[in-house]
Amino acid sequence: MHSELPWEVWSRERQQRIEDALDRALAGEPGRLGEAMRYATHGGGKRIRPLLAYAAGEVAGADPARVDAPAAAVELIHAYSLAHDDLPAMDNDSLRRGKPTCHVAFGEALALLAGDALQARAFGVLASGTMHAVGEACALLARAAGAAGMAGGQAIDLASTGTTLALSELTTMHRMKTGALIAASVQLGARCGNPLSATQTTALDLYASAAGLAFQVVDDLLDVEGSSESLGKTSGKDAADGKPTFVSLLGLAEARRHAVALRAEAHDALVPFGAAARRLHELVDWIVTRTR
Amino acid sequence: MHSELPWEVWSRERQQRIEDALDRALAGEPGRLGEAMRYATHGGGKRIRPLLAYAAGEVAGADPARVDAPAAAVELIHAYSLAHDDLPAMDNDSLRRGKPTCHVAFGEALALLAGDALQARAFGVLASGTMHAVGEACALLARAAGAAGMAGGQAIDLASTGTTLALSELTTMHRMKTGALIAASVQLGARCGNPLSATQTTALDLYASAAGLAFQVVDDLLDVEGSSESLGKTSGKDAADGKPTFVSLLGLAEARRHAVALRAEAHDALVPFGAAARRLHELVDWIVTRTR
Numbered sequence: 379m380h381s382e383l384p385w386e387v388w389s390r391e392r393q394q395r396i397e398d399a400l401d402r403a404l405a406g407e408p409g410r411l412g413e414a415m416r417y418a419t420h421g422g423g424k425r426i427r428p429l430l431a432y433a434a435g436e437v438a439g440a441d442p443a444r445v446d447a448p449a450a451a452v453e454l455i456h457a458y459s460l461a462h463d464d465l466p467a468m469d470n471d472s473l474r475r476g477k478p479t480c481h482v483a484f485g486e487a488l489a490l491l492a493g494d495a496l497q498a499r500a501f502g503v504l505a506s507g508t509m510h511a512v513g514e515a516c517a518l519l520a521r522a523a524g525a526a527g528m529a530g531g532q533a534i535d536l537a538s539t540g541t542t543l544a545l546s547e548l549t550t551m552h553r554m555k556t557g558a559l560i561a562a563s564v565q566l567g568a569r570c571g572n573p574l575s576a577t578q579t580t581a582l583d584l585y586a587s588a589a590g591l592a593f594q595v596v597d598d599l600l601d602v603e604g605s606s607e608s609l610g611k612t613s614g615k616d617a618a619d620g621k622p623t624f625v626s627l628l629g630l631a632e633a634r635r636h637a638v639a640l641r642a643e644a645h646d647a648l649v650p651f652g653a654a655a656r657r658l659h660e661l662v663d664w665i666v667t668r669t670r
Numbered sequence: 671m672h673s674e675l676p677w678e679v680w681s682r683e684r685q686q687r688i689e690d691a692l693d694r695a696l697a698g699e700p701g702r703l704g705e706a707m708r709y710a711t712h713g714g715g716k717r718i719r720p721l722l723a724y725a726a727g728e729v730a731g732a733d734p735a736r737v738d739a740p741a742a743a744v745e746l747i748h749a750y751s752l753a754h755d756d757l758p759a760m761d762n763d764s765l766r767r768g769k770p771t772c773h774v775a776f777g778e779a780l781a782l783l784a785g786d787a788l789q790a791r792a793f794g795v796l797a798s799g800t801m802h803a804v805g806e807a808c809a810l811l812a813r814a815a816g817a818a819g820m821a822g823g824q825a826i827d828l829a830s831t832g833t834t835l836a837l838s839e840l841t842t843m844h845r846m847k848t849g850a851l852i853a854a855s856v857q858l859g860a861r862c863g864n865p866l867s868a869t870q871t872t873a874l875d876l877y878a879s880a881a882g883l884a885f886q887v888v889d890d891l892l893d894v895e896g897s898s899e900s901l902g903k904t905s906g907k908d909a910a911d912g913k914p915t916f917v918s919l920l921g922l923a924e925a926r927r928h929a930v931a932l933r934a935e936a937h938d939a940l941v942p943f944g945a946a947a948r949r950l951h952e953l954v955d956w957i958v959t960r961t962r
Contacts, residue, residue, distance in 0.1 A: 407817040411825040415817060462786060467759070467778035486759035487828050490782070494754060494789065495821035501793045502812030505805045513797045513804035520794030525699040525707060529787035533703040536779050 385660045389429060395442060396428040399450040403503045407495065414484040414492035415499070419457040422475035426593065426665065427452040427560060431567030433657035434582060438571025447507025448515065448566035451500040452559060455523050458496035459559075461489050463532065471615070497523070509570045522562035531555025540620040548622055549591065556597075557590035564589075564658075577650070584647040589662045592640035596666055598623040599633055604670065641666045677952045681721060687734060688720040691742040695795045699787065706776040706784035707791070711749040714767035718885065718957065719744040719852060723859030725949035726874060730863025739799025740807065740858035743792040744851060747815050750788035751851075753781050755824065763907070789815070801862045814854035823847025832912040840914055841883065848889075849882035856881075856950075870942065877939040881954045884932035888958055890915040891925055896962065933958045 382390070397420075404416050428449035435445040464471040464479040465486060472482050481489035500523075505516055521527055531554030538551065564586040568574055574582070601616045602625050616623045624633040644662040648655040674682070689712075696708050720741035727737040756763040756771040757778060764774050773781035792815075797808055813819055823846030830843065856878040860866055866874070893908045894917050908915045916925045936954040940947040 408822060409817070409825060410829070411817050411822055458786075462782060465759075465782065467757075467782055488825060490754060490757065490759055491821050491825050491828075494750075494785070495815075495817040497786065497789050498812045498816035498819075498821065502809050502816060505808035505812060513808070516797035516805070516808045517794050520790045520797060523787075524790035524794060525701070525703050525787040529783050529790065530700060530703055533701060533780060533783050536783075537702070 385657070388657060389664075392429055392432045392442070393425055395432070395446060396425050396449050396453060399428075399446040400453060403450045403454065403499060407499065410484070411488060411491055411495060414480060414488045415496050417483060418461040418480040418489070418492050418496065419454065421477060423453070423457070424668075424670075425453060426661070427456055427563040429661055430560060430563040430586070430589070430658070431570075433655075433661055434564040434567030435570045436657055437578075437582070437651050437654045438568045438574055439654075440567070440571030444508050444570040445567050447503050448509060448519075448563075448570065451504035451507075451519060452563045452566065454496050454500035454503065455519065455528070455559060458493040458500070459528060459532070461493040461496065465489060468532075468536065469615075469619070504566075509566075511569070515566055515569060518565060519562055522558040527554055527558030527562075528556070531558065535621070538622055541622065543622040543627070545627055548624065548627060552591060552594040553587065556594050557587060560590035560593065561586040581647050581650055585644050585658060585662075588640045588644040588647065589658075589665055592637050592644065592662060593665050595624045595633055595637040595640065596668065598625045599630065599637065600668075600670065601625075602630065637666050677949070680949060681956075684721055684724045684734070685717055687724070687738060688717050688741050688745060691720075691738040692745060695742045695746065695791060699791065702776070703780060703783055703787060706772060706780045707788050709775060710753040710772045710781070710784050710788065711746065713769060715745070715749070716960075716962075717745060718953070719748055719855040721953055722852060722855040722878070722881070722950070723862075725947075725953055726856040726859030727862045728949055729870075729874070729943050729946050730860045730866055731946075732859070732863030736800050736862040737859050739795050740801060740811075740855075740862065743796035743799075743811060744855045744858065746788050746792035746795065747811065747820070747851060750785040750792070751820060751824070753785040753788065757781060760824075760828065761907075761911070796858075801858075803861070807858055807861060810857060811854055814850040819846055819850030819854075820848070823850070827913070830914055833914065835914040835919070837919055840916065840919060844883060844886040845879065848886050849879060852882035852885065853878040873939050873942055877936045877950060877954075880932045880936035880939065881950075881957055884929050884936065884954060885957050887916045887925055887929040887932065888960065890917045891922065891929065892960075892962065893917075894922065929958050 400419055404419060407415050431449040431452060432442055432445050460474060461480040463469050464474055465481055471479050480492055501516055504519055505512055509515055531551050534551045535555055564582050568582055624636060628636060641662050645659060648659055692711055696711060699707050723741040723744060724734055724737050752766060753772040755761050756766055757773055763771055772784055793808055796811055797804055801807055823843050826843045827847055853875060856874050860874055920928060933954050937951060940951055
């Protein structure tokens with residue numbers, strides 16, 4: 379067996395941290411609703427948003443323990459969005475992370491409420507954390523999750539099914555739908571350490587913007603190239619649903635080139651941080667080369 | 671025409687304040703999703719939770735302008751919960767405040783997303799407000815909205831349809847489903863002014879608990895006694911849905927007596943505050959004597 383690379387050790391340790399933090403965040407949630415919340419959150423997520431928060435925290439010299447709350451908060455928002463997106467009224471998906479989706483396992487009403495309660499819990503965890511300026515952090519997360527961010531992007535996504543979007547429109551939609559929460563993960567993690575300069579904050583925003591979009595381009599590629607088994611969710615679904623994607627717009631080869639160019643953009647943004655941005659650098663590598 | 675009573679002037683002014691605050695909170699929400707959010711929030715709500723926040727603020731000598739943010743936040747949480755509760759997967763209601771429900775007007779997917787985005791906006795508004803200890807305030811609102819509060823109560827409500835509950839179980843369900851957010855409205859309003867003693871905070875909690883339960887008992891009475899026209903929502907729905915209510919459990923006369931006893935309990939809790947609690951006193955009067 380090969381010995382673990384430093385990157386592998388780091389990401390395994392941080393993945394364990396976030397699983398523990400999510401366990402703590404949801405352990406007390408009562409009843410069958412609590413079960414549905416834990417079901418929707420646990421079991422096989424890549425935890426890319428928490429990893430970005432921990433990696434951004436390192437840039438600012440943050441204690442990982444201080445990043446636990448925002449890392450858990452962004453993952454809880456992500457988990458709630460999946461539970462709702464999978465509902466029959468939305469994407470109507472029955473497979474997620476290799477398991478039946480939340481509404482298949484618990485019924486529609488409870489999956490809806492589990493998503494609602496997960497969003498509330500996300501703000502509760504963030505607000506009870508130890509980071510500075512926790513009010514500003516809650517405001518930032520609210521913007522990323524709301525109508526100008528994730529929820530708004532999802533609304534545009536639904537409205538654009540069966541239509542053709544220009545590349546700029548598709549990019550705007552994804553900057554809202556997935557990019558906003560990914561950017562918030564980086565921003566919240568970075569706010570757990572020493573104050574950054576305005577220039578540094580802008581550089582991290584550029585990084586997050588490119589990394590977030592790269593994540594979505596690769597998602598579109600995997601939906602075409604991957605199998606349901608390796609993805610843990612239904613593959614080929616975008617085309618079947620008539621959804622505009624980077625692949626439908628650019629073709630496979632050009633979409634792949636787009637992802638690689640976005641990775642280079644993300645790497646460039648990190649240059650001023652030097653070695654402190656090592657993990658952010660590696661994370662976007664992983665985002666672009668992942669197979670699920 | 672009769673000249674307005676002080677109570678009428680106060681509640682009219684505060685209702686105007688909250689409408690303005692909600693307008694400001696939602697004016698910038700983009701696209702058709704923003705329209706759905708405004709539709710779900712505006713138009714005929716009683717605004718009882720904001721009124722409780724303003725009235726509790728007076729007990730602590732708070733500037734009403736400081737109460738605007740928590741008052742809007744609790745109403746946005748309430749509006750989101752109505753948009754989701756009315757969905758076909760939940761109560762499947764088509765009439766609310768005399769208008770088609772959000773999903774009837776905008777479709778299920780957008781009503782779901784509007785609720786999601788309203789919850790995010792609630793935390794954003796609260797976090798961006800001027801009250802002290804805004805992090806603690808967000809944590810308090812998150813508890814009230816989440817699995818141990820409103821969402822959890824709704825889950826119990828759904829599970830109990832078609833069953834018989836003991837009075838204690840029905841009370842617990844409503845303390846979570848509606849009582850938790852009403853209590854949070856009082857607590858958040860009171861936190862906008864001078865610090866209260868532990869004894870005073872406990873007294874306000876007792877008030878809120880009794881007033882919240884009284885609100886629900888009267889809701890159950892009106893569902894039986896009122897017309898759809900005067901209520902602005904479908905009447906007689908609880909019985910048709912096989913939902914346990916205070917009326918189904920106690921009968922009309924005993925349920926009415928229960929509401930009056932809870933009002934007395936709420937009034938008793940206010941005695942230590944004297945004249946500063948005048949509006950809270952009048953609000954529970956209104957809660958118990960209202961006809962819609």
